[in-house]
Amino acid sequence: MTVSKDDLIDFVYDEVRMLDEGRYDDWMALWTADGMYWMPLDWKQADPIHETSLMWEDQFMLRLRIERLKGARTFSQKPKSRCHHVIQRPYVDLIDDEAGKYVVTTQMHYVETRLDDQFLLAVTARHDLVLQDGALKIAQKRVDILNCDAAFGNIQLLP
Amino acid sequence: MTTYRTRNDIEALVTPEQVHRDVYISDELFRLEMKHLFANTWVFVGHDSQVPNKGDYYTTQIGDQPVIMVRHTDNEVKVLYNRCPHKGTKIAIDRNGNTGKFFRCPYHAWSFKTDGCLLAIPLKKGYADTGFEKTENSKGMKAVGAVMNYRGFVFARLAEEGIGFEDYFGGSLSSFDNMVDRSPAGRLEVVGQPLRYMHKCNWKMLVENQTDTCHPMVAHESSAGTAVQIFEELGLPKDGPKPPAMEIIAPFMSPYEFFEDMGIRTWPNGHGHTGVHHSIHSDYSAIPGYFEQMVEAYGEEKAKAILGENRHNTVYFPNIMIKGPIQQLRNFIPLGPDKTLVESWIYRLVDAPDQLVARTAMYNRMINAPTSIVGHDDLEMYERAQEGLASDGLEWVNVQRLYPGDEEDFDHEAVENGTTERQMRNQFHAWVKFMIATMPDDAAVLEAAE
The missing domain is CATH 2.102.10.10 (Rieske [2Fe-2S] iron-sulphur domain)
Incomplete structure (x- = not known):
C-alpha cells in the first residue's frame, strides 16, 4: 500500500480538528499501542527520558489525561478549557512505503482559553507515523514550543 | 497606606491557630517580607x-x-x-x-x-x-x-549580620544529607532545565501545601483516582510491573490513615518534613545494581539506613522544598503578593544507574509541570484561595488541625501525627521571628511617626 502526500497532510488536519472539537476517543484511536507524546522542556532537547520534559506520555498516561477531563471532580476543568489550532500546510519530510514509515512537520499556532484567560503558543509538531493494518497511526508526536523556556501557567489541553 | 509599622502590628497577624489573610494579599506586607524576611533568613x-x-x-x-x-x-x-x-x-x-x-x-x-x-x-x-x-x-x-x-547547595543571607547557617537549619540538614548520600559518590549534579510554572497566588500557599497531607486524596482525585480506575479496567496484574502513572500518581489516592501514620517532623526556624516513617515514595520499584553500588560505597548497614529513609517533602523555610528519595528541589520564588514563580529542579545521583534519573525526571514532569494533570488541580486550589481571600466575610485563615490547645514549643524538634498543621504553624512562628528580627521596636517607630 502506498501513502500519498495528501494522505499525510489530511491526517494532521484531521488530528488537530479532533483535538479542537474534543473528540478524544477518536483521537486516542490514532495512536499505536506504544505511541509516545513528547513535549520537550528545553530548546532542541535530544533526550526525553533522562532530563525533564513537559510531557513524555505513553498510552496509559494519555488515556488518564483524557478520562480525567470527563470527571465530575476535575476542579481545574470547572469550567472547561477550549482550544484552537491554526496550522500551516505540513511539510512531508519522509515517505517510506516499503518500511511503512512517514514523517510530517507542521507549524501551528495553538490557542487555549478558560474563563477570562487566553494564551497563544507557537509550536512545531513532528509526527512520526506508521502504517498499521492499512491505517496511519502515530508512533510519536513531538511538540516543540517556541518559548519553551518561558514560565507558563496551566496548559491543560493538548497542542 | 501604611498599616504595618511596628513589631506589634506584625505579631498580631499570627495567633496560635490562625493567621490573618493580609499575610497572603497585602502588598505592604509583601514588601516587608522582601525587606525583612528574605534578608534575615538563609535563602x-x-x-x-x-x-x-x-x-x-x-x-x-x-x-x-x-x-x-x-x-x-x-x-x-x-x-x-x-x-x-x-x-x-x-x-x-x-x-x-x-x-x-x-x-x-x-x-x-x-x-x-x-x-x-x-x-x-x-x-x-x-x-x-x-x-x-x-x-x-x-x-x-x-x-x-x-x-x-x-554539600553543593548554595544558600545566601542578604543581611550582613544575623543568624548563622548551622543555627538556622540545625537538624533539618539531615534531609539534604540523605538526598546527597543516595549517590554512591556522595555528590549530586543538576540535570537539564528547571520546570518554570507561574502561579497567580501568594508564595506561602505553595510552601504550606508541601506538608498539607489532607489534600492529595481530595484535590487530586481526578488524576490519582482515575489512574487507579483505568488500571483496574485494564485488568493489569497487581504484582507485575506497573505503568509509570500508577507508580508515581496513584499513591496520592492513599487513605487518610496512610498520611496520619507517616508522621510529620518539625525543626526550629520553620523547617519540617512529612514522611517520618514511610511516604508515597516508599514503594518505588528497585533499580537493578543500585543497592550493590551503595553497599560498596557505604557498607551494608549505612546503605540500608540511607535508603530506608523515605522522607516525603522537606520544607526549608522560607521558600524551598526538597524530596530526598526523588532528588528534586522546588523553589517558590515570590514575585508579588499574588504572583509566584515555581522552579522545579532535578539532580542526578553521581555514579548511580541512569534509571534513577529517569524516574526523577518522570516525577518532575508528571507532578510539577505546567502540563501536569496533578499540578493543574493544585494551582486551581491556590488561585481560588487567592481570589477567595478578598472576601470580607472572614478575615482569618485556619491552621488549627491537631493544635494542642496551649502554647506550642517550636524551639525543639518534634514528631507528630502526619496530618497535623503544626508545620504550617511552625512556619508562621518563624515568619514572625524573622520579619521583626531587625525591625526597630514599637516605641521608636511611633515616636518617629509623630
Whole structure:
C-alpha cells in the first residue's frame, strides 16, 4: 500500500480538528499501542527520558489525561478549557512505503482559553507515523514550543 | 497606606491557630517580607554544579533581589547583587554563562573581578579628585551578606549580620544529607532545565501545601483516582510491573490513615518534613545494581539506613522544598503578593544507574509541570484561595488541625501525627521571628511617626 502526500497532510488536519472539537476517543484511536507524546522542556532537547520534559506520555498516561477531563471532580476543568489550532500546510519530510514509515512537520499556532484567560503558543509538531493494518497511526508526536523556556501557567489541553 | 509599622502590628497577624489573610494579599506586607524576611533568613540560590568552571555564572533572585551566583578564580562560589555600581545596569541577564576572569558592564565597560571587586573603569582620570574612592560604589559589585555551600547547595543571607547557617537549619540538614548520600559518590549534579510554572497566588500557599497531607486524596482525585480506575479496567496484574502513572500518581489516592501514620517532623526556624516513617515514595520499584553500588560505597548497614529513609517533602523555610528519595528541589520564588514563580529542579545521583534519573525526571514532569494533570488541580486550589481571600466575610485563615490547645514549643524538634498543621504553624512562628528580627521596636517607630 502506498501513502500519498495528501494522505499525510489530511491526517494532521484531521488530528488537530479532533483535538479542537474534543473528540478524544477518536483521537486516542490514532495512536499505536506504544505511541509516545513528547513535549520537550528545553530548546532542541535530544533526550526525553533522562532530563525533564513537559510531557513524555505513553498510552496509559494519555488515556488518564483524557478520562480525567470527563470527571465530575476535575476542579481545574470547572469550567472547561477550549482550544484552537491554526496550522500551516505540513511539510512531508519522509515517505517510506516499503518500511511503512512517514514523517510530517507542521507549524501551528495553538490557542487555549478558560474563563477570562487566553494564551497563544507557537509550536512545531513532528509526527512520526506508521502504517498499521492499512491505517496511519502515530508512533510519536513531538511538540516543540517556541518559548519553551518561558514560565507558563496551566496548559491543560493538548497542542 | 501604611498599616504595618511596628513589631506589634506584625505579631498580631499570627495567633496560635490562625493567621490573618493580609499575610497572603497585602502588598505592604509583601514588601516587608522582601525587606525583612528574605534578608534575615538563609535563602536557596542554586547548586554549585550549575557553575562547574571558573567564571561560570547563574542569574536568579533572592526575594526580589537580582543576584549572580558565580565561580570565582579561587574556585569558591560567590553571590553578588546583579547591579552595576555605576548606573544600576544588570551585569548579566542570560540565565547561565561564562564570563571569563571578569564581569564587564555592557553600558560603560566598568569591569569587576568575579568576587565583585572593581577591576577597571575606562577614562578613570575623570574621577580623579572627585572623592569617588570614598563612595561604596567605587568598591565594585556588592556581595550579599553571607554565603554557604552545603554539600553543593548554595544558600545566601542578604543581611550582613544575623543568624548563622548551622543555627538556622540545625537538624533539618539531615534531609539534604540523605538526598546527597543516595549517590554512591556522595555528590549530586543538576540535570537539564528547571520546570518554570507561574502561579497567580501568594508564595506561602505553595510552601504550606508541601506538608498539607489532607489534600492529595481530595484535590487530586481526578488524576490519582482515575489512574487507579483505568488500571483496574485494564485488568493489569497487581504484582507485575506497573505503568509509570500508577507508580508515581496513584499513591496520592492513599487513605487518610496512610498520611496520619507517616508522621510529620518539625525543626526550629520553620523547617519540617512529612514522611517520618514511610511516604508515597516508599514503594518505588528497585533499580537493578543500585543497592550493590551503595553497599560498596557505604557498607551494608549505612546503605540500608540511607535508603530506608523515605522522607516525603522537606520544607526549608522560607521558600524551598526538597524530596530526598526523588532528588528534586522546588523553589517558590515570590514575585508579588499574588504572583509566584515555581522552579522545579532535578539532580542526578553521581555514579548511580541512569534509571534513577529517569524516574526523577518522570516525577518532575508528571507532578510539577505546567502540563501536569496533578499540578493543574493544585494551582486551581491556590488561585481560588487567592481570589477567595478578598472576601470580607472572614478575615482569618485556619491552621488549627491537631493544635494542642496551649502554647506550642517550636524551639525543639518534634514528631507528630502526619496530618497535623503544626508545620504550617511552625512556619508562621518563624515568619514572625524573622520579619521583626531587625525591625526597630514599637516605641521608636511611633515616636518617629509623630
